[in-house]
Amino acid sequence: MAVKRHVAVIGAGVIGAIVAARLLADSHRVTVIEPDPPGGPHCASFGNGGFLSPASIIPMSAPNLWRKVPGMLRDPKGALTIRWRHLPALSPWLWRFLMAGRSPQRVEETARALNQLLSDAPARHRALADSIGRPEFIRNDGLIYAFHDRAAFETDAPAWNIRQRLGVRMQELGEEELRDLLPALSPLYRFAIRITDGGHCTDPGGYVSAICDWVSARGGKFHAARATGFDLSGGRLGAVQTDRGPVACDAAVIANGIRAPRLARLAGERIPLQSERGYFVQIAGTEGIANIPVMPQDGRMANIQVAGGLRASGQVELASPDARPDWRRADILLAHLRTTWPGLKINDQNVSRWMGHRPSTPDGRPVIGRASASADIIHAFGHGHIGLASAPATAEIVADLIAGRTPASEITPFAPARFRRSR
Numbered sequence: 001m002a003v004k005r006h007v008a009v010i011g012a013g014v015i016g017a018i019v020a021a022r023l024l025a026d027s028h029r030v031t032v033i034e035p036d037p038p039g040g041p042h043c044a045s046f047g048n049g050g051f052l053s054p055a056s057i058i059p060m061s062a063p064n065l066w067r068k069v070p071g072m073l074r075d076p077k078g079a080l081t082i083r084w085r086h087l088p089a090l091s092p093w094l095w096r097f098l099m100a101g102r103s104p105q106r107v108e109e110t111a112r113a114l115n116q117l118l119s120d121a122p123a124r125h126r127a128l129a130d131s132i133g134r135p136e137f138i139r140n141d142g143l144i145y146a147f148h149d150r151a152a153f154e155t156d157a158p159a160w161n162i163r164q165r166l167g168v169r170m171q172e173l174g175e176e177e178l179r180d181l182l183p184a185l186s187p188l189y190r191f192a193i194r195i196t197d198g199g200h201c202t203d204p205g206g207y208v209s210a211i212c213d214w215v216s217a218r219g220g221k222f223h224a225a226r227a228t229g230f231d232l233s234g235g236r237l238g239a240v241q242t243d244r245g246p247v248a249c250d251a252a253v254i255a256n257g258i259r260a261p262r263l264a265r266l267a268g269e270r271i272p273l274q275s276e277r278g279y280f281v282q283i284a285g286t287e288g289i290a291n292i293p294v295m296p297q298d299g300r301m302a303n304i305q306v307a308g309g310l311r312a313s314g315q316v317e318l319a320s321p322d323a324r325p326d327w328r329r330a331d332i333l334l335a336h337l338r339t340t341w342p343g344l345k346i347n348d349q350n351v352s353r354w355m356g357h358r359p360s361t362p363d364g365r366p367v368i369g370r371a372s373a374s375a376d377i378i379h380a381f382g383h384g385h386i387g388l389a390s391a392p393a394t395a396e397i398v399a400d401l402i403a404g405r406t407p408a409s410e411i412t413p414f415a416p417a418r419f420r421r422s423r
């Protein structure tokens with residue numbers, strides 16, 4: 001019979017919450033360590049684009065991206081910017097980031113690895129939402145990537161070809177079909193790809209909170225504190241130290257998003273993690289506009305109807321996690337929204353704005369695996385742009401590692417030690 005353990009899950013964003021739920025299903029004792037209300041606006045899991053997309057397997061770093069870096073530095077309105085002042089601190093990460101996408105082969109390797117986490121993400125979330133008795137949080141209606149025309153789609157052909165090779169199911173939509181599905185969409189968009197197996201989350205923050213409520217109702221404990229370190233003796237874990245006393249346990253999962261590197265280091269690994277800061281604008285009182293979520297490819301922002309209104313989320317701003325938000329980036333999203341949905345009524349009262357941190361590794365792959373300082377500690381962070389979608393598959397791997405089972409997925413591409421080799 002499998003050994004039952006007492007697992008401390010550090011962080012209750014979407015990764016920690018779903019890991020905790022999965023560990024309870026294996027009958028472990030679970031204590032979640034989290035200083036803030038789970039799923040609140042402090043975490044990335046609150047404000048994301050809600051996309052559960054099997055197509056999100058292409059990493060950000062692409063061949064020849066380095067040629068565009070000077071332009072990014074100059075253009076404060078682009079979809080990807082770098083704050084000048086932060087460039088020296090960001091440089092080592094940025095170099096690895098550019099190197100990670102230096103050849104089409106490297107890009108395809110990462111896509112293949114991420115495909116393991118994303119190919120059935122919508123179905124996994126469907127099963128989870130049903131199992132916690134909250135089916136309304138997940139919808140499986142497909143996702144639309146909209147282009148001005150077929151030529152715009154073809155400029156990104158290498159990425160779409162990889163998706164096709166790896167089995168992402170997609171359907172081309174001509175102008176008329178697109179109009180039938182999304183009558184309010186600007187006529188500027190005349191071609192689209194529908195990801196037929198795609199899904200979305202109707203309220204990402206609420207979903208995390210509901211999962212944590214379920215964990216609590218099933219006997220999981222919550223310790224409102226910040227984890228600060230580990231009590232290790234002879235490589236075995238005795239407790240997680242927190243700013244409100246130790247939590248005795250015999251296993252731990254590091255799932256605290258952008259703040260993970262400090263704990264990861266105490267567990268033996270130096271992980272280059274940076275914040276790819278993202279923003280949303282949300283327009284309250286908008287019903288029936290984006291009935292199916294849309295990603296207009298010129299703005300690269302997820303347009304989705306969530307509980308609080310129509311949300312446009314996106315933008316990548318490389319800057320320190322502690323730098324103040326630059327709300328001009330949210331204004332860029334707002335300007336895109338006005339163009340994408342010409343009938344949308346926007347005024348000072350119905351717009352809200354948010355900024356959050358995608359916890360991003362340079363190679364676009366999460367960090368999932370055993371810690372070198374102790375096999376009792378599991379890393380589960382660094383999910384960048386895909387943390388919501390990939391959380392159930394991540395939780396499955398973590399559950400296997402905690403139980404001593406061999407994961408069904410090939411986890412070498414996510415190995416925490418991979419950054420040592422390239423140092």
Ligand SMILES: Cc1cc2nc3c(=O)[nH]c(=O)nc-3n(C[C@H](O)[C@H](O)[C@H](O)COP(=O)(O)OP(=O)(O)OC[C@H]3O[C@@H](n4cnc5c(N)ncnc54)[C@H](O)[C@@H]3O)c2cc1C
Nearest residue numbers: 011013014015044045048049051227257278386387388389
């Ligand atoms: C604008 C934007 C759009 C996005 N769109 C999508 C999308 O459409 N689809 C998708 O799949 N992903 C998307 N993402 C990415 C996704 O939101 C993240 O990858 C995911 O939320 C990361 O989850 P997490 O649990 O690792 O981190 P978080 O959600 O940030 O949670 C980390 C938790 O750890 C806690 N914590 C921190 N330090 C400690 C400590 N020392 N001790 C205990 N707890 C601690 C924090 O309080 C927090 O609650 C988007 C992200 C952004 C910013």
